[in-house]
Amino acid sequence: MTRILSRRAALTAAGVAALPAVLARPDRAQAAIAKRTRVYEVGDARDGINLRLAERPMPKPGPGEVLLKIHATGLNARDLSLMRRVRIFGGPGDSPTRVPLDDNACEVVALGSDVTRTAVGERVIVTHFPLWIDGDWDDESMSKLDFSVNTDGFLAEHIVVPAQGLVKIPDSMSYEDASTLPNAGLTAWHAVVEDGAVRPGETVLTLGTGGVSVFGFQWAKMLGARVGVTSSSDDKLTRMVALGADFTVNYRTTPDWHKEVLQKTGGRGVDVVLNTVGISEMERCLMACASNGRVMLIGSNPVQRGGPATEAVGLREFPRGMIMKGLTIKGVIVGSRRMLEDAVTAAHTNSIKPVIDRVFPFAEAMDAVRYMESGAKIGKIVIKVA
Numbered sequence: 427m428t429r430i431l432s433r434r435a436a437l438t439a440a441g442v443a444a445l446p447a448v449l450a451r452p453d454r455a456q457a458a459i460a461k462r463t464r465v466y467e468v469g470d471a472r473d474g475i476n477l478r479l480a481e482r483p484m485p486k487p488g489p490g491e492v493l494l495k496i497h498a499t500g501l502n503a504r505d506l507s508l509m510r511r512v513r514i515f516g517g518p519g520d521s522p523t524r525v526p527l528d529d530n531a532c533e534v535v536a537l538g539s540d541v542t543r544t545a546v547g548e549r550v551i552v553t554h555f556p557l558w559i560d561g562d563w564d565d566e567s568m569s570k571l572d573f574s575v576n577t578d579g580f581l582a583e584h585i586v587v588p589a590q591g592l593v594k595i596p597d598s599m600s601y602e603d604a605s606t607l608p609n610a611g612l613t614a615w616h617a618v619v620e621d622g623a624v625r626p627g628e629t630v631l632t633l634g635t636g637g638v639s640v641f642g643f644q645w646a647k648m649l650g651a652r653v654g655v656t657s658s659s660d661d662k663l664t665r666m667v668a669l670g671a672d673f674t675v676n677y678r679t680t681p682d683w684h685k686e687v688l689q690k691t692g693g694r695g696v697d698v699v700l701n702t703v704g705i706s707e708m709e710r711c712l713m714a715c716a717s718n719g720r721v722m723l724i725g726s727n728p729v730q731r732g733g734p735a736t737e738a739v740g741l742r743e744f745p746r747g748m749i750m751k752g753l754t755i756k757g758v759i760v761g762s763r764r765m766l767e768d769a770v771t772a773a774h775t776n777s778i779k780p781v782i783d784r785v786f787p788f789a790e791a792m793d794a795v796r797y798m799e800s801g802a803k804i805g806k807i808v809i810k811v812a
């Protein structure tokens with residue numbers, strides 16, 4: 427009884443809306459949970475994305491785990507590769523039954539034994555790498571749990587995850603908005619706030635208008651930076667100006683976009699670049715930098731094979747520019763739970779609203795994928811599950 431009362435007290439203190447009586451008692455809540463649940467699997471297709479809807483037994487949380495009802499998920503660039511069953515970053519990438527997507531916003535519906543850091547009914551997001559709580563990244567141990575790569579992801583009605591990966595959603599934040607934070611929001615936070623260490627008055631450049639870049643733009647504006655944005659589309663740049671972009675460059679009509687960035691910054695260049703594209707744009711990113719500039723390498727488009735290494739990666743001016751300007755290149759990998767907690771707090775405190783282009787219902791997940799593939803969106807695409 428003491429345990430139930432303290433859970434209720436915790437929920438009230440957290441401002442969680444009154445729960446149905448059946449859910450306020452974990453033992454009864456367990457009994458009320460359906461026996462089966464639905465997921466999308468990546469399927470067998472080899473010639474594009476063809477998700478298949480499947481029914482599975484309701485998973486049960488083990489010690490230290492929680493069962494979550496998923497309210498919202500969404501798409502990130504890497505999901506397209508995973509759904510095409512392309513192997514990425516050491517994951518198997520080839521299982522037809524894999525459930526894709528790592529964006530998420532959920533509700534706790536059942537607790538395994540030994541779970542004390544959440545309660546039934548709590549609204550939560552799950553951090554991208556649940557084994558990375560804080561401190562330095564360790565590829566060997568922390569990537570052992572990578573949603574949709576080596577364990578099932580969130581394009582599903584329910585999922586079981588380790589409770590240590592949960593971050594509470596503020597009452598004022600919708601499930602749709604919160605679902606954009608575990609991947610794009612967190613990666614951009616890591617790049618701008620943690621590793622980029624952007625200071626007020628500095629100038630930041632974001633490449634393109636995808637999920638990570640638009641969040642990078644928002645975090646950098648929050649910190650008092652000037653922000654330039656590139657895009658392939660004048661319409662998208664107009665939308666970014668409406669959101670507060672300080673200068674823009676169309677990289678399609680201006681392939682040497684770094685020259686225009688230099689011109690638009692009075693010849694000085696920018697302090698931080700979010701390279702969300704990859705090594706093919708690295709030299710232009712370096713050339714767009716002011717002295718002591720920092721390039722955050724986030725995208726990983728493939729390095730061309732063959733030819734001299736410097737030509738293959740397009741880094742002819744690389745050593746000279748790096749040394750003469752005192753530049754830094756830093757690889758950025760999503761982020762820790764502590765960083766996600768900070769990002770959620772900052773979004774809440776500063777009323778930062780994620781830029782969501784469109785929300786699709788669960789039943790239309792394939793339409794969401796097609797829209798993502800069209801390249802028409804800016805910011806995020808969300809899939810509302812419940």
Ligand SMILES: NC(=O)c1ccc[n+]([C@@H]2O[C@H](COP(=O)([O-])OP(=O)(O)OC[C@H]3O[C@@H](n4cnc5c(N)ncnc54)[C@H](OP(=O)(O)O)[C@@H]3O)[C@@H](O)[C@H]2O)c1
Pocket residue numbers: 501502503504609610613633634635636637638639656657658659662677702703707723724725726727758759760801803805
């Ligand atoms: N390191 C990590 O941990 C991490 C985490 C998340 C994402 N990523 C990577 O970051 C990248 C962005 O992810 P996302 O989910 O934000 O992607 P997204 O939402 O699909 O956005 C991709 C955007 O990239 C822009 N783009 C494409 N080619 C470009 C070019 N040559 N120059 C400038 N912009 C270009 C396009 O912008 P326009 O339509 O405006 O032209 C496009 O909308 C991906 O490579 C992804 O794999 C890495």
